[in-house]
């Protein structure tokens with residue numbers, strides 16, 4: 001009997017030339033259809049935004065991409081700012097550095113219930129402040145906000161709702177995190193960034209794999225087996241070598257974050273509309 005085994009190599013060893021031409025066409029045609037003039041992107045010094053930036057520059061030209069580096073001096077390592085700036089300067093790109101700690105402090109001071117001890121709420125606030133700043137640039141320059149989310153983070157719901165999860169266009173959503181790293185190498189993103197452990201930097205020493213209690217290699221194997229191969233959950237451990245506990249943990253994250261990938265919860269307008277329509281018909285019948 002044939003027994004299927006897959007490893008992370010099956011996922012990461014793909015044709016990145018094909019991926020680039022597919023995503024570049026997508027960026028160019030979406031930009032043309034939108035009537036907007038370019039892309040604005042938050043560049044953090046991490047791999048996702050570096051790859052999104054490099055892809056955009058190679059797709060539409062460096063003059064149509066603006067990078068905004070938005071450190072918070074309380075949580076962003078200086079090295080991240082240097083990596084972000086070096087990346088953009090390496091492409092000859094335009095950028096601003098906007099330090100956000102005063103903005104975060106102003107919110108915390110003004111909101112009666114807020115305190116810096118609310119680690120998650122303040123962390124998410126940082127992500128949402130960055131979103132507001134990016135949309136300022138988008139409005140001002142008639143640009144689209146380029147999202148940086150990869151498929152692993154998206155399926156895990158590992159992003160701030162209406163923070164880094166909010167954008168106009170998100171090309172990397174087709175690639176798992178492990179693939180984004182390889183794609184970064186292919187696009188010429190510096191090794192230091194490609195190899196940097198993922199971190200949202202929403203609080204000091206915040207590391208993605210530590211917070212999740214999961215490794216991206218396992219996450220990507222599980223999602224690939226479940227969504228792309230369509231395997232039943234109980235077969236995933238033997239096919240991927242990922243333990244049953246980890247498989248369940250990954251899929252639990254997916255199922256508890258469905259609200260992050262759907263629109264705003266809205267009631268069906270029909271019952272209210274029907275009342276109005278029936279009174280209009282009564283009026284018509286009465287002449």
Ligand SMILES: Nc1ncnc2c1ncn2[C@@H]1O[C@H](COP(=O)(O)OP(=O)(O)OC[C@H]2O[C@@H]([n+]3cccc(C(=O)O)c3)[C@H](O)[C@@H]2O)[C@@H](O)[C@H]1O
Pocket residue numbers: 120124127153157158159160161163164199200201202208211259265
């Ligand atoms: N069932 C439901 N239906 C509709 N809405 C629902 C809901 N359950 C919660 N909500 C809403 O969603 C909110 C919770 O979502 P959210 O505010 O996003 O907050 P939450 O998911 O709790 O936190 C964000 C997570 O994403 C991670 N993150 C953030 C930013 C960047 C990155 C990165 O990888 O770089 C990672 C961060 O470390 C943290 O683990 C609730 O406060 C509530 O408003």
Ligand SMILES: Nc1ncnc2c1ncn2[C@@H]1O[C@H](COP(=O)(O)OP(=O)(O)OP(=O)(O)O)[C@@H](O)[C@H]1O
Pocket residue numbers: 041042043044045046047048049050068069070071072076130148149164197198199200201
């Ligand atoms: N200091 C920052 N300056 C500018 N943009 C930022 C900053 N921190 C976060 N962002 C934006 O929020 C996005 C989400 O952060 P996230 O940490 O997931 O991505 P990353 O840092 O690019 O890569 P990684 O997930 O590997 O850390 C970033 O890609 C970037 O667009």
Ligand SMILES: [Mg+2]
Pocket residue numbers: 044046047198199200201
């Ligand atoms: Mg990061």
